[in-house]
Amino acid sequence: MPVMSRTEWPRISSRRGYDADLEREISAILGQMTLEEKIGQMIQAEVQQLTPDDVRIHKIGSALNGAGIWPKRNRYSTALEWVQMIEPYWLASQEGFRGRPFSIPFAWATDAVHGHNNLFGATIFPHNIGLGATHDESLIRRIGRVTAREIAASGIDWTFAPTVTIPCDARWGRFYEGYSEDPELVMRFAPQMVFGLEGDEQDARDAHSVIATIKHWLGDGGTKWGIDRGVNAFPEEELRDVHAAGFFSTLNAGAQVVMLSFSSWESDRNYDFDPGSRAAYNGKLHGSRYLITDVLKEQMQFDGIVITDWDGHCEVSKCTLQDARYCFNAGADVLMVEARQDWLAVIHSTLEDVRTGRISMSRIDDAVRRILRVKHRARLSLKEQPTRRELVRKSQHIIGCEEHRSVAREAVRKSLVLLKNRGQLLPLSPEARVVLAGSGAHDITRHNGGWSLDWQGRNVSLRDFPGAMTLAMAVRQIVGDERVTEWEEVKSSGGPAHADAAIVVIGEESYAEMHGDIQPWRTLEYASLKPAYREDLETIRAIKASGIPMVIIFLGGRPLYISEEIKLADAFVVAWLPGPEGGGITDVLFAREDGSIRFDFQGKLPVSWPATRRSFSIAHPGVSDGLAGGEAVLARREEHQALFPCGYGLNYTSASHISDELDHIALDPEMAEQHPEPPSENFELLGPNVTTAFDLKIAGNGCWVGVDVSRTEPLDMMLGRVEPIDYLGHKDALSLAFNGFQGRIASLYIQLPQLETRHLCNFVAAGGVLAFSVRMAAKPAGTVLLACHNCFPSQGALDVTHLFSGAPLNRWVELRVPLAELAETGSEFCHINVPFMLYTAAELRCDIGNIRWELQPKAVVPGKATY
């Protein structure tokens, strides 16, 4: 998989081309637009926080529905109900330009990332990693076409797909959104999706097409430890030759929108263009003038829209939710903002910035020119109002129709990768007696993965996907209920099962961004990740012991370490995240009645499969070796050991020889987890005796990236003020004034740097407490919560409002919370990264200091302790 190495950023040669007449027309419109109208076009708001009147008054250019957001909060809304929701916004936008010499069409966007996945009854396709396994470019194009028809039939114009990320670390929770780890393959496959979604010029005219978005610019798949929204530290050459590959081909294919990545890029070239403003620039892509303007717009000459991700501007240290100046000046054209008060505030602050010259008029005009260009090229102004559109009128016959679902089933069939087939166990006879087992057999969420009617894909059931077929249902359909026994029944009857084969469906619980990361202190070993996965391994061992020939089907969004499972299986199939067309799997697993093959395996691994528990990261040979950062690349390469290379996959004619070898694969010897010696005395977090280096931070909801609290100077934020004060020593405590601003959560937390974790179970076992001193300036105005985290967002929190309300005013007292109570909320003490977090959405004014974990708490002094 050598990577194409370039010496510079290539210039895009889009099939859209330059249209002088269009540019003149746009100039004429720009010349007549007011500043307010221009800024309105630059805002994309979330539908729950936007009314049609808002669109009319502020000339808002577009809206989106977030994942898991449906009309009237009804997940069963039909396409027509979607259109009825959209129509008033569309009409309001037209109304907004009444009396003006021009009109600008409104656009509605959604995340249709594996089919129109937010719409009940729509056709759901395998996630991109499965499509990458098909290696079938024309199929990917047809999937794009079907998806576009279903999106258009619900009155929507724009999708946030395809993702062209190059996932390099299997711990990343968005791994499955990428087609492949191989940039060459992504370069080949992703443009097909664009052609499918956007159609050729003819398609665009007949309204069967939607606007595609290429995301996320740039390097989201290359963050350290695979952390979502994390830090990519690779040299520019690797960003260009590996991570940008899919952008080159999709932008050439005519895609016109690029979405920014939440991640940051750690590099000297990622400069701060406004060093005087606010905090030091934290390298977030949303503020990278180098990568947005210098590279994408100037060197590559991309002439479409750069859109931000969901409230992504506020993660730039130079911005807040309500002030996006730095982000606009870096080159963002459309700002995706969720909350009403935020987009309203951004409109006001941006107006002010233009009036005072902090954002130039030419920057605004550049953004609006791009928006008008893209809207024009997508022929949005030729589209009728949503309810009158041809496809909308036929939507009942389009959404989830048989023809579309047969494409999904074909995709499932073609995405399956056969890793092993000892003794040609597969294909099975349709008359086989089958034992069904494994945590995934009946679980539709494990088939679908995230972004499936629900954001994380968890909060759904079979009835949410009409006509869905889990693998268990598909097997029963082929062999008949009478030939199927559930493993649970076999186990409880204690007797031997009279079966020709066991089909064990194992797989990952559904997840999406943020929640899906495997934490840096874990390995890739499937059985170690969740209790249900461990049970799967035990089931596999038991079935092996029972002597029933066994096929294992793995459902999942990333390659995990499953060498023992592969070794114990007779046949092993990777089915990725196939979606609800389970019949596509049985099409291949079962032969015809006369024993002939119905469909052979075609899928090839789009990613290399790990041979060890710690084969986390994929490095790309051919880039970066001699460059700055090359050492890190080499280290990654050494760490990664592949059991199967990218491109591997058997079929019914090639199977036997290689699969025998798999019976002898070496298992990665289990390594005891290495923990630093747990502290044998109190663990001091804030106060005069602290010896550990901690980051002290303030964060708020909508913006989880904390801001560093200075140990010497006061910090003022929208959420309140923090000021270092003297308590037991010099500036060893903090004065906290959270203002409960708009009911948003504000938090103060203490974190070990670099996601380091501490093994602190001994504190819980010894009956330790989390103790701190407070001096209340006022009673808290609402709920106050305390938490300890190994990472966001995995743990619960303890309501400690009564402690804060019970504390006297203006006098220091000590509050002591048994760690066992925090343990009950789900905190995991073997890997603590944030040993203290206090948060509230209410006003809270107090001084706080001497924060520590006490191993052997001293006796509670009556009158002093309030707990």
Ligand code: BGC
């Ligand atoms: C994701 C994007 C998505 C957007 C809109 C974000 O959280 O990172 O990929 O398009 O939400 O739903």
